[in-house]
Amino acid sequence: MPDHRQTVALVTGGGRGIGHAIVRQLAREGAAVAVLDLDGAVAEGAAAELKAAGHRAVALTADITDPTAVEAAVAAAEAALGPLTLLVNNAGFTDAGDLVGLSLDSWRRETAINLDGPYHCLRAVLPRMAARGAGAVVNIASVNGVRFFGNPAYSAAKAGVINLTLAVASEYGRHGIRCNAVLPGSVRTANRSWEIRLEKDPRVFDKLARWYPLGRVAEPEDIARAVSFLGSADAAYITGASLPVDGGLLAGMNVMIEEFILESKD
Ligand SMILES: NC(=O)c1ccc[n+]([C@@H]2O[C@H](COP(=O)([O-])OP(=O)(O)OC[C@H]3O[C@@H](n4cnc5c(N)ncnc54)[C@H](O)[C@@H]3O)[C@@H](O)[C@H]2O)c1
Numbered sequence: 344m345p346d347h348r349q350t351v352a353l354v355t356g357g358g359r360g361i362g363h364a365i366v367r368q369l370a371r372e373g374a375a376v377a378v379l380d381l382d383g384a385v386a387e388g389a390a391a392e393l394k395a396a397g398h399r400a401v402a403l404t405a406d407i408t409d410p411t412a413v414e415a416a417v418a419a420a421e422a423a424l425g426p427l428t429l430l431v432n433n434a435g436f437t438d439a440g441d442l443v444g445l446s447l448d449s450w451r452r453e454t455a456i457n458l459d460g461p462y463h464c465l466r467a468v469l470p471r472m473a474a475r476g477a478g479a480v481v482n483i484a485s486v487n488g489v490r491f492f493g494n495p496a497y498s499a500a501k502a503g504v505i506n507l508t509l510a511v512a513s514e515y516g517r518h519g520i521r522c523n524a525v526l527p528g529s530v531r532t533a534n535r536s537w538e539i540r541l542e543k544d545p546r547v548f549d550k551l552a553r554w555y556p557l558g559r560v561a562e563p564e565d566i567a568r569a570v571s572f573l574g575s576a577d578a579a580y581i582t583g584a585s586l587p588v589d590g591g592l593l594a595g596m597n598v599m600i601e602e603f604i605l606e607s608k609d
Contacts, residue, residue: 345575348373351424352574353417355407355464356434358385360532361483364563367419367570371473374429375399377420381406381434399424407434407460410467417465417467419438423475426475429574430468432461433483435495439533450496457500458507465511473518480522480596481573482508483566486507486589494536505585512583521582528589554598556591 352369355361358380366376370393378393380386383404391404401423405416421427436456439449455609461482470476487494488501503523511522531537540547548560569588572578587593 344578345372345571346375347429347571347575350374350431351377351420351576352431352465353377353379353420353468354380354431354433355460356381357431358382358389359564360437360534361407361527361530361566362565363389364434364606365372365433365570368564368567369429369574370398370400370599371395374469374570374576375424377401377424377427378405379403379405379416379434381422383436394603403475404480405558407463408455410463413460413463414467416437417464417471418504421471425467427471428471430478430480430568431483431574432459432464432480433570435483435485435501436535439496440493440536442495445496452493453496453504453515454500457497458503461504465507465549469511469515469520472520473515477519478521478579479574480508480511480520481570482510482524483570483583484524485527486526486593488524489585490593507589508585510518511585516582521578523578523581523583525566525569525573525587526585526587526589526593527561527566528555528587528592530566531560540574554592555589556594556597559590561590 352374354366357366357378366378370376378389393400403416407413420470439445482504484504485501487498488505504541508522508524515560552559
């Protein structure tokens with residue numbers, strides 16, 4: 344199990360879904376955690392839960408698309424918990440499924456949250472870490488950043504996050520800062536895009552399972568464990584990596600293989 348007793352982490356979107364699983368995981372492993380969320384109530388709820396379990400935590404309400412608010416939140420996190428050693432860029436959003444249905448407004452909104460947001464957080468945190476000569480960043484990208492599975496604006500932004508990961512790893516390695524990306528496939532959360540699909544078909548996660556060689560979609564904790572590892576000293580020589588945590592989705596076209604290659608042998 345990674346040891347996070349020296350970790351002071353800031354997790355964006357830490358009030359719900361994958362972010363909530365990440366703050367719980369890091370706290371269990373010893374970290375002090377700043378839970379940042381646009382929704383102040385869920386940030387407060389997650390921080391209160393951690394504190395009730397004996398962990399150090401603070402809730403921060405901020406919109407990552409606003410660089411001034413992000414700078415203030417980072418300063419507040421350090422005032423409450425001490426110098427940040429780990430940034431997890433987790434907050435993200437999509438609800439626009441295809442290019443035809445994509446408006447300029449949704450393009451701007453999705454790229455603002457998914458790409459500009461992590462950039463604002465990096466701008467606020469990296470100079471602080473660099474001045475101390477140490478730090479780690481884990482960016483939550485997506486399998487959508489390397490293959491197309493719908494949601495074009497979101498996917499373009501996630502591809503940007505993967506490249507931003509490379510930029511940070513290249514430029515900040517000399518300051519003792521590592522930066523890696525995690526690429527989840529489908530994760531069972533109640534985010535907006537899953538809500539829309541679940542409204543149409545309550546069995547969507549069960550139906551998706553056959554596309555995954557491991558036979559299921561991810562739980563938020565599957566992603567949290569990978570984040571914890573990449574953010575810990577156990578990953579001391581890993582930087583610039585994009586780690587799929589996708590049950591094998593990117594490994595191949597297993598449905599095509601089953602339906603056309605294996606079937607043709609019968
Ligand atoms: N759920 C999946 O299937 C899946 C798959 C691949 C990648 N991801 C990525 O994982 C991350 C988390 O996804 P999730 O499913 O847990 O989402 P979620 O909607 O359940 O939780 C996201 C949290 O981020 C917060 N947030 C949204 N916009 C924000 C903003 N502008 N500023 C601050 N906080 C903001 C929300 O309030 C919410 O609490 C996202 O980056 C998402 O793209 C999710």
